[in-house]
Amino acid sequence: MKPVKIKEVVLHTVKMRLIAPFTTSFGTFQEKHVCLVEAIDESGISGWGETTTSDEPYYNEETTHTAVYMLKDFLIPRIIHKTINHPLDVHDMLTFVRRNQIAKSAIETAIWDVFAKKNNLPLSELIGGMKTEIEVGKSIGIQESPEKLVEKVGEYVKEGFRKIKVKIAPGADLDYIEAVRKAFPDAPLMADANSAYTLNDIEHLKKLDQYNLMMIEQPLAHDDIIDHATLQREIQTPICLDESIHSLEDARKALQLGSCRIINIKIGRVGGLGEAIRIHDLCRDNGVPVWCGGMLETGIGRAHNIALTSLSNFTIPGDTAPSSHYWDEDIIEPEVTMDLGIIQVQSGPGIGFEVNRKKLEQLTIEKERITTAETPHPIP
Numbered sequence: 130m131k132p133v134k135i136k137e138v139v140l141h142t143v144k145m146r147l148i149a150p151f152t153t154s155f156g157t158f159q160e161k162h163v164c165l166v167e168a169i170d171e172s173g174i175s176g177w178g179e180t181t182t183s184d185e186p187y188y189n190e191e192t193t194h195t196a197v198y199m200l201k202d203f204l205i206p207r208i209i210h211k212t213i214n215h216p217l218d219v220h221d222m223l224t225f226v227r228r229n230q231i232a233k234s235a236i237e238t239a240i241w242d243v244f245a246k247k248n249n250l251p252l253s254e255l256i257g258g259m260k261t262e263i264e265v266g267k268s269i270g271i272q273e274s275p276e277k278l279v280e281k282v283g284e285y286v287k288e289g290f291r292k293i294k295v296k297i298a299p300g301a302d303l304d305y306i307e308a309v310r311k312a313f314p315d316a317p318l319m320a321d322a323n324s325a326y327t328l329n330d331i332e333h334l335k336k337l338d339q340y341n342l343m344m345i346e347q348p349l350a351h352d353d354i355i356d357h358a359t360l361q362r363e364i365q366t367p368i369c370l371d372e373s374i375h376s377l378e379d380a381r382k383a384l385q386l387g388s389c390r391i392i393n394i395k396i397g398r399v400g401g402l403g404e405a406i407r408i409h410d411l412c413r414d415n416g417v418p419v420w421c422g423g424m425l426e427t428g429i430g431r432a433h434n435i436a437l438t439s440l441s442n443f444t445i446p447g448d449t450a451p452s453s454h455y456w457d458e459d460i461i462e463p464e465v466t467m468d469l470g471i472i473q474v475q476s477g478p479g480i481g482f483e484v485n486r487k488k489l490e491q492l493t494i495e496k497e498r499i500t501t502a503e504t505p506h507p508i509p
């Protein structure tokens with residue numbers, strides 16, 4: 130494979146507005162700033178990544194603002210003008226910075242894209258994915274009433290989504306799930322709690338077992354794998370971890386402790402595509418299914434998610450709905466579309482979509498071009 134050398138990185142910070150507000154146990158939002166990272170190699174090929182952060186540090190410790198700072202002052206100076214023989218090497222080049230996984234992922238995924246294009250390979254093929262199409266699901270924010278939720282679920286079941294994820298929190302859980310189950314007894318249904326419960330809620334969470342959920346995602350603390358192991362011994366419903374898993378090591382320990390039976394892999398949360406692949410392989414080797422979570426990405430992050438989901442052990446539909454479920458107009462061409470819950474895996478080189486530069490310009494509020502490794506900090 131031909132190596133790449135990044136000569137320039139352009140940080141395009143855009144302001145995006147979802148077509149509708151999105152509510153989870155930690156709040157409601159509709160607008161967010163996203164930094165789209167364009168890594169340009171010596172032959173002028175552009176690769177794209179994005180920060181899957183929002184403007185508040187409520188999902189993890191990062192925001193788009195912190196991610197841009199990390200990229201500019203530490204991460205880009207570490208990789209620019211260096212020969213990169215394979216994108217799998219980028220992870221170790223960035224470990225000198227603690228955590229800041231989403232910031233790391235934004236540049237690392239851009240390098241995967243430029244490397245795949247340089248070698249004229251679809252990203253899915255470069256990472257060893259064999260699927261030509263993937264099944265996808267829909268993640269629904271907390272609704273104002275069980276009736277409203279049932280209405281939303283009905284819409285998405287009709288569209289053919291292969292998994293329905295509903296958000297729950299104390300006061301918006303059992304009656305909501307009960308209403309959905311009554312209306313759709315056989316729908317592939319899961320719940321995401323975003324850490325809204327504690328071990329004091331064990332007896333309450335046991336009541337979810339009657340609804341035959343595929344899983345309950347991240348019921349307990351965002352940084353816990355111990356209490357989740359205790360809870361998993363008490364409930365039938367499989368626990369899926371999201372926020373608790375930041376790395377391959379976290380996944381290894383969670384499997385060893387029995388903290389979960391499923392892992393939601395998010396490229397940003399684990400620091401990039403390389404680590405996501407390593408977690409996929411660990412789970413495959415241990416008979417633990419995985420799926421690809423969403424972070425309300427633009428088409429760039431969505432394209433990376435589709436490629437990742439082409440790997441064999443992504444056996445549960447991910448939260449990768451089509452572009453039209455998020456944006457009036459996406460920033461990629463063509464947009465991500467779906468037919469009855471199926472998305473075709475793109476076959477063009479790299480992420481397989483072009484960036485709509487006109488749309489990008491319209492949305493851009495700041496653009497920073499970095500061509501040197503200069504930084505006020507000592508970079509090891």
Ligand SMILES: O=C(O)CCC(=O)C1=CC=C[C@@H](O)[C@@H]1C(=O)O
Nearest residue numbers: 153188268422423424425426448
């Ligand atoms: O991108 C999607 O459609 C999934 C969005 C989604 O469910 C989430 C996005 C970001 C943080 C969380 O609120 C939640 C999740 O935990 O998966």
Ligand SMILES: [Mg+2]
Nearest residue numbers: 321346347371
């Ligand atoms: Mg989640």
